[in-house]
Amino acid sequence: MEVLNEIRFTMPALSVNESAARAVVSSFLIQADPTVEELSDIRTAVSEAVTNAVVHGYRRSRGNIEMTVKLLPGREVYIRIKDRGCGIEDVDKAMQPLFTTAPEEERSGLGFSVMESFMDRLSVKSAVGKGTTVVMRRRLGGDEG
């Protein structure tokens, strides 16, 4: 995979870092001059993935979340969000709209639906006891410059 630019950011899985992750991805992508709507979509998808790691991945443990953002040729944005938490037993079930294991926290179960809707591609790989990796891609409009 040819990479034009890349940033890696590691943060403790604390809810206060959800906004930090959004700020990092916004700052990095400014160089690609995305539209307001594109940046809003990507920020929202990142927020959902990081929140999933905080709420579900590290529900009973502490650890870090690793975020990698790459700018690829053809104005494509690649984002990987990885945790080494408890993992997801059934990824297909977890990705169903409105499915949540945290109703007491008023989680709507729409995190993966938002990621799917706001990004072009989404893949989720998970292993129980090892963690979850979410990869999302979104092609930006406009010229390559």
Added chain:
Amino acid sequence: MKVDIKCENGRAVAKLSGEIDHHTSKEIRTQLDRYIITAQPSELTIDLRNITFMDSSGIGLIMGRSKLLRECGGRLEVHSPQPYIRRVLRLAGMERIVRIT
């Protein structure tokens, strides 16, 4: 994040400002629930015009307050979401649960 609740002409309006995510929604939920349980308004409007970011945590927040208000005999409305936040609300089918103006 700021929550400003005022009762005007018998209608309660909660003006929210800042960002709504999993982290901030806990404090907003606490403040709104305290008001709903204490004042038991017949109508509560959540004004989102000054919300600059909202993810699906905001959906859980709105659904939960709508449920609590119904249990208290009241009704929830959502007012003036920015176009991008309206998309998040639409994706969740919120227009079937609360009135969005």
